[in-house]
Amino acid sequence: MRPLTPVSRRARIVLGLSFFVLFVAVWSVATFGGFVRPIFLATPIRMIDEGWRLMTRFGFSYDIAITVWRVFGGFVMATVVAVPIGILMGAYKPIEAFFEPFVSFARYLPASAFIPLLILWAGIGEMQKLLVIFIGAVFQIILMVAVAVGSTRRDLVEAAYTLGTGDGGVVRHVLLPHAAPQIAEILRLVLGWAWTYVIVAELIGSSAGIGHMIVDSQALLNTGQIIFGIIVIGLIGLISDFAFKALNRSMFPWSLA
Amino acid sequence: MSHVVVEGVSRTFPGKRGGEPTVALSPIDLTVERNDFVTILGPSGCGKSTLLRIVAGLDDPTTGQVMVAGREVVGPGPDRGMVFQSYTLFPWLTVADNIAFGLRRKGVPAAQQKEIVDFYLGKTGLTKFGKHLPKELSGGMQQRVAIARALANDPDILLLDEPFGALDNQTRGLMQELLLKIWEDDQKTVLFVTHDIEEAIFLASRCIVMTARPGRIKADVEIDLPRPRDYHLKTSAALLAFKERLTEDIRAEAIKAL
Ligand SMILES: Nc1ncnc2c1ncn2[C@@H]1O[C@H](COP(=O)(O)OP(=O)(O)OP(=O)(O)O)[C@@H](O)[C@H]1O
Numbered sequence: 464m465r466p467l468t469p470v471s472r473r474a475r476i477v478l479g480l481s482f483f484v485l486f487v488a489v490w491s492v493a494t495f496g497g498f499v500r501p502i503f504l505a506t507p508i509r510m511i512d513e514g515w516r517l518m519t520r521f522g523f524s525y526d527i528a529i530t531v532w533r534v535f536g537g538f539v540m541a542t543v544v545a546v547p548i549g550i551l552m553g554a555y556k557p558i559e560a561f562f563e564p565f566v567s568f569a570r571y572l573p574a575s576a577f578i579p580l581l582i583l584w585a586g587i588g589e590m591q592k593l594l595v596i597f598i599g600a601v602f603q604i605i606l607m608v609a610v611a612v613g614s615t616r617r618d619l620v621e622a623a624y625t626l627g628t629g630d631g632g633v634v635r636h637v638l639l640p641h642a643a644p645q646i647a648e649i650l651r652l653v654l655g656w657a658w659t660y661v662i663v664a665e666l667i668g669s670s671a672g673i674g675h676m677i678v679d680s681q682a683l684l685n686t687g688q689i690i691f692g693i694i695v696i697g698l699i700g701l702i703s704d705f706a707f708k709a710l711n712r713s714m715f716p717w718s719l720a
Numbered sequence: 721m722s723h724v725v726v727e728g729v730s731r732t733f734p735g736k737r738g739g740e741p742t743v744a745l746s747p748i749d750l751t752v753e754r755n756d757f758v759t760i761l762g763p764s765g766c767g768k769s770t771l772l773r774i775v776a777g778l779d780d781p782t783t784g785q786v787m788v789a790g791r792e793v794v795g796p797g798p799d800r801g802m803v804f805q806s807y808t809l810f811p812w813l814t815v816a817d818n819i820a821f822g823l824r825r826k827g828v829p830a831a832q833q834k835e836i837v838d839f840y841l842g843k844t845g846l847t848k849f850g851k852h853l854p855k856e857l858s859g860g861m862q863q864r865v866a867i868a869r870a871l872a873n874d875p876d877i878l879l880l881d882e883p884f885g886a887l888d889n890q891t892r893g894l895m896q897e898l899l900l901k902i903w904e905d906d907q908k909t910v911l912f913v914t915h916d917i918e919e920a921i922f923l924a925s926r927c928i929v930m931t932a933r934p935g936r937i938k939a940d941v942e943i944d945l946p947r948p949r950d951y952h953l954k955t956s957a958a959l960l961a962f963k964e965r966l967t968e969d970i971r972a973e974a975i976k977a978l
């Protein structure tokens with residue numbers, strides 16, 4: 464195989480799907496073949512069966528909606544706060560010097576470890592779930608956006624100055640458009656992480672959501688339901704990722720190779 | 721009053737990682753009259769780009785100062801347009817929007833912007849490419865857009881850092897004539913860095929030869945060839961005489977620089 468040579472669209476889809484097939488095949492052999500006891504791992508058929516019951520009888524779509532809402536709520540809150548701060552840090556070095564050490568420190572504070580504190584502060588309502596995602600996402604976005612803005616090509620900035628652009632104009636008309644595709648990619652990445660935070664938040668002190676369902680199912684030793692819940696999370700993540708990617712591609716055609 | 725006065729300008733770059741500092745320019749004095757077309761020749765690394773950047777206000781001299789129209793240069797401004805040695809089109813803007821960039825910042829009305837953009841698209845032979853993105857253009861075409869972008873802004877002083885370096889000989893010749901035409905019509909002060917001796921003579925009213933690093937001015941030759949000039953001049957005996965003389969100077973420096 465030659466490095467970096469692209470594959471055709473068809474081949475890419477076939478290859479991508481075949482791993483899913485392989486995955487299910489291994490799973491089927493392990494469960495139907497009796498290598499793993501059903502109490503630890505349900506069969507694929509059983510999983511689908513449980514999933515169907517969840518959707519039709521236990522109103523699981525409501526849990527899905529709640530979880531999606533939490534992810535997007537927390538993510539939007541983090542974006543609204545973090546992107547402007549990141550842009551200011553990337554553009555103005557004194558602002559960067561002011562925030563950077565703290566944000567770098569705060570980035571390593573595990574969002575899940577805040578859950579007990581947040582329950583204390585915000586109760587077990589929606590605000591607590593949103594805050595977990597907010598804390599998990601906000602510092603990461605700030606730092607990465609600052610790097611993206613700060614790495615704008617110097618010669619483009621200089622060209623803008625010689626064309627009569629002022630300091631504010633350089634931020635608006637050079638740094639921002641230059642960093643915009645990278646910022647969009649950063650948000651796509653962090654949205655993926657937000658999904659893992661939300662489930663953790665829902666495992667503790669929650670009365671609805673996919674994570675809550677998973678904890679309930681564990682009490683009943685229903686591995687079919689647990690796996691169905693996990694797969695639903697994966698599917699939603701995949702869909703939102705695809706949508707995000709398509710949006711970025713249509714918004715920033717100039718940044719594609 | 722002279723248009724550009726460079727007084728004792730030197731530039732030393734601090735050493736990186738404990739290395740020796742680089743003396744890019746030793747103190748230079750240079751006076752350029754209004755509407756002069758000055759070309760600058762010199763071996764690679766002798767500080768030509770550095771000098772241009774200091775005049776543009778993009779870099780600060782270590783000693784000395786630059787006066788433009790009697791005022792000390794403290795930073796870049798639209799009175800000094802620059803075409804860079806590297807490709808510096810804004811990749812997110814179309815060719816037409818790149819050319820209009822400076823006009824937008826100045827708040828020129830849209831109709832007038834379009835008129836100016838169309839004019840320079842035509843001049844640089846890029847009329848069909850107005851809606852293209854820079855990445856869809858060849859290197860030479862991108863450099864033509866960069867020239868159009870600088871010209872559209874109508875600066876008093878044009879600073880050109882090897883603008884035609886990426887062009888083939890024919891296109892280069894046409895761009896030289898275009899630049900001469902614009903200069904003769906609009907009367908601008910031009911500082912033009914090049915490696916090409918013939919180009920330096922063909923364009924210039926004055927040609928400066930710099931020494932190997934640290935750059936100093938080695939020769940300052942008035943090019944009193946008749947105007948208006950066209951490509952016929954390139955094969956004339958008068959131009960060849962200048963060429964012979966400057967080739968000697970450059971060669972000596974190039975050998976030193978190696
Ligand atoms: N930002 C910088 N930091 C450190 N050294 C630099 C910097 N810019 C230029 N130099 C050094 O200054 C010297 C002159 O550089 P300059 O770019 O002005 O040369 P030049 O005459 O334009 O060469 P060329 O014809 O190859 O473009 C070089 O030796 C270079 O290494």
Ligand SMILES: [Mg+2]
Pocket residue numbers: 768769770805881
């Ligand atoms: Mg140079």
